[in-house]
Amino acid sequence: KYIMKNIAFVGTGYVADYYMRTLENYPDLRLVGVWDRDSQRLPVFCRFYKIRPYDSLEALLSDREVDIVINLTTPESHFEINRAALEAGKHVYCEKPLAMSLEEARILIALAAERKLVICGAPANALSDAFQLTRKQLDGGTLGKPTLVYAEMEDGPVFMSNWQKWKSRSGAPWPGVHEFEIGCTLEHAGYALSWLVGLFGPVERMSAFSALTFPDKGKETRKLKLAPDFSVGCLVFRSGVVARLTCGLAAPRDRSMTILGEKGMLTVRDLWDNRSPVNLAAHYQRSLLQKVVDGIESRLGRRLPFRLYKGRTIPYPAAAQAAKLPAYPSQIDFMRGIQKQAEAIQSGQAPFFSGQVLLHLTELVLNLHAGAHDYQLTTSFEASEA
CATH class of the missing domain: 3.40.50.720 (NAD(P)-binding Rossmann-like Domain)
Structure with missing residues (x-):
């Protein structure tokens, strides 16, 4: 065949x-x-x-x-x-x-x-090794019932960088002006939404806000109509999980996801990293290093200028062969989605990010971009598809 x-x-x-x-x-x-x-x-x-x-x-x-x-x-x-x-x-x-x-x-x-x-x-980052490691922890009941999720998709103030000189391996310029016109939500929110839907199933309702907070992004854009560069949405899943997602082009770069459950918390440090470090704090216990840092901060009366992730870092199983990935920060296996699609077509099965799931994700990102208030989702899918 x-x-x-x-x-x-x-x-x-x-x-x-x-x-x-x-x-x-x-x-x-x-x-x-x-x-x-x-x-x-x-x-x-x-x-x-x-x-x-x-x-x-x-x-x-x-x-x-x-x-x-x-x-x-x-x-x-x-x-x-x-x-x-x-x-x-x-x-x-x-x-x-x-x-x-x-x-x-x-x-x-x-x-x-x-x-x-x-x-x-796309995107294919929810097919990553990091996603599978996270899914395994949830399925194993390490966190108990997940209840609350904080997802960040902040890219930092790229419009203040020297983006006009960024080029790809083969010499294509980074389309900064066009991305500012389309908006960071349509461009980037899917990286977090695909994880959320993949882990917790369909969203029933949401409330969002979006705004253009930095209208001047340089001389190249001053005569153009720019899209929102900030959005925040609160999502209520059919499974009962509640999530807050922020997406922006100004706050310091942060592409993490923190999942809070009845028995502990799990943090994925970078949703753009195929093998991102994943930290687990079972029963919300602090590591020895965390306890030491907390003690130092208490004595100093101030926070130390770095982020320390709670719990232990979960080890990955040994990879048969390391995947070839783009340079930091886009360490996503972009072709994995197409490989999965080809395998699914061959087997006669529907790939996860197709059909009603893909339609559901599209409805989510469009309404997050638009800042829709108290919005009831009109699309859904069976949780068994996840």
């Missing part, structure tokens, strides 16, 4: 290099070719990686050799390209968000179901 392994990229911008770096982890996946609407960027990318360029999107979609189309274009192009790929009979893996409206997302999910195709969505 033929294995779904032939893929093609639509889009060769900054994020495409992350996918190329992690493609090395999956020798069964074969990149047939790529296309980009930027006629100057496309040949540069193809020369760098020695990949075949397509002459047009139509040429890529009509290539019978291609099984899965990887949509790495800008968010406002996602819907049209996803739809075109599905109509051409291709499975689709799309960078976040799936679409810029819930109505468009519903059309895509329905079209995929109608054509018996699989459409999956």
Whole structure:
């Protein structure tokens, strides 16, 4: 039986290099070719990686050799390209968000179901080793019943950095202006939401707030309409868990998640790290080092200028082979989602981040971005799918 392994990229911008770096982890996946609407960027990318360029999107979609189309274009192009790929009979893996409206997302999910195709969505960080280690602790009852979660997706004040000179491995500039126009919530909240939904199931209701707190992000942006650069949402899950998620472009970088349960707490230090340190404080006990630091702070009458994670660091099982990952801070195995999709298609099963789960995540991120108050989710999925 033929294995779904032939893929093609639509889009060769900054994020495409992350996918190329992690493609090395999956020798069964074969990149047939790529296309980009930027006629100057496309040949540069193809020369760098020695990949075949397509002459047009139509040429890529009509290539019978291609099984899965990887949509790495800008968010406002996602819907049209996803739809075109599905109509051409291709499975689709799309960078976040799936679409810029819930109505468009519903059309895509329905079209995929109608054509018996699989459409999956990024990000892949909830398929990480860190996620599996966390899931194992929860399933083992170490924390007891989880009740409250604090998730951070703060990227730091990147607009105050020298971002204009940031380039990918193959020379693509970081699309800072465009990211400021789209907004950090649509770009980044999925990294935390995918973990939350993967661990705790569907959200029933939420209340959110978003705002543009730094309207001046440099001369390149002063004539543009910028999206919110801060959002915070409180989520109530069907399972009873309550979570607070912040997402921003100003507060110091923090991509951690803290899970509080009846019997203890667990902290994942960095959701962008495939093997992030994970700390467990069973029964909320402090380590010896924590007790020493607490004593020093008590005597000094002030906090020490560093963060000390409570509990012990949980060891990972030995890896058969270390995954090749992008440089810090994006140490995510970007291609793992596509590998999982290909395996699921082969086995006839639905990948987790597809179908109703993907639609649910899209509704969450869109309403977090919009700052929706007292919002009742209209999408859901069976917890057994998690």
